[in-house]
Amino acid sequence: DRQPIVAIDGPAGAGKSTVARQVAKSLGLLYLDTGAMYRALTWLVLESGIRVDDEPSIAELASRSQIQLSTGDDPQITTRVWINDHDVTFAIRSLEVTAMVSAIAAQPYVRQELVKQQQRWGLKGSIVAEGRDIGTHVFPDAELKIFLTASVHERAQRRQQDLKNQQQPNVSLVQLEQDIQERDTRDSTRVVAPLQKAADAILIETDGLGIAEVTARIVSLYHQKL
Numbered sequence: 001d002r003q004p005i006v007a008i009d010g011p012a013g014a015g016k017s018t019v020a021r022q023v024a025k026s027l028g029l030l031y032l033d034t035g036a037m038y039r040a041l042t043w044l045v046l047e048s049g050i051r052v053d054d055e056p057s058i059a060e061l062a063s064r065s066q067i068q069l070s071t072g073d074d075p076q077i078t079t080r081v082w083i084n085d086h087d088v089t090f091a092i093r094s095l096e097v098t099a100m101v102s103a104i105a106a107q108p109y110v111r112q113e114l115v116k117q118q119q120r121w122g123l124k125g126s127i128v129a130e131g132r133d134i135g136t137h138v139f140p141d142a143e144l145k146i147f148l149t150a151s152v153h154e155r156a157q158r159r160q161q162d163l164k165n166q167q168q169p170n171v172s173l174v175q176l177e178q179d180i181q182e183r184d185t186r187d188s189t190r191v192v193a194p195l196q197k198a199a200d201a202i203l204i205e206t207d208g209l210g211i212a213e214v215t216a217r218i219v220s221l222y223h224q225k226l
């Protein structure tokens with residue numbers, strides 16, 4: 001007996017974080033950025049000098065690490081993130097973490113640990129959860145499932161703008177397209193919980209659509225269903 005859950009999945013750069021946060025805000029629900037959790041653990045792995053393929057050590061690290069998330073009012077910061085009391089809000093968006101996160105998120109034990117935590121947060125519902133496997137694995141019984149996507153080109157352009165806004169070093173569009181393509185492939189071909197549209201998810205193609213438009217569509221779908 002819980003409140004509703006909205007699941008938003010999709011590939012890198014489809015605008016999930018911004019949209020999910022807006023949807024949560026306008027519906028008065030909690031916002032859960034699951035990618036931030038995989039990123040935080042990845043940051044800690046890099047910081048600890050553990051090799052990315054050292055699965056047992058990463059598993060051990062995952063099991064004794066504490067991740068905290070909070071959503072504030074700053075529109076530039078979708079989620080504040082701490083791991084073992086380190087504030088990694090900005091560090092988890094670095095190119096190093098972004099390049100490594102898929103390899104760590106593919107490890108079965110890592111997923112098991114983080115999914116357990118996500119499900120604990122969703123126990124009472126009243127949440128918008130965003131990631132790659134929310135509708136398929138984390139909350140398969142979510143009342144509303146959205147699969148957000150956009151062309152690789154559009155997503156690379158958005159990422160370039162994000163980097164610019166965050167005053168990060170400039171990366172070429174070609175490089176960004178290649179990174180996105182690689183991450184898509186890794187996320188969709190992994191054995192455990194690959195990125196996949198749930199059968200009952202509603203597909204929204206966001207090429208040419210603004211944040212406000214996509215948000216309004218999802219909010220209206222929510223009101224239709226619930």
Ligand code: C5P
Binds near residue numbers: 013039102103105132
């Ligand atoms: O959404 P974001 O780009 O922050 O996610 C970073 C990475 O974390 C993804 O590329 C994916 O490898 C992993 N991830 C995942 N499952 C989720 C959310 C993110 O595997 N539910």
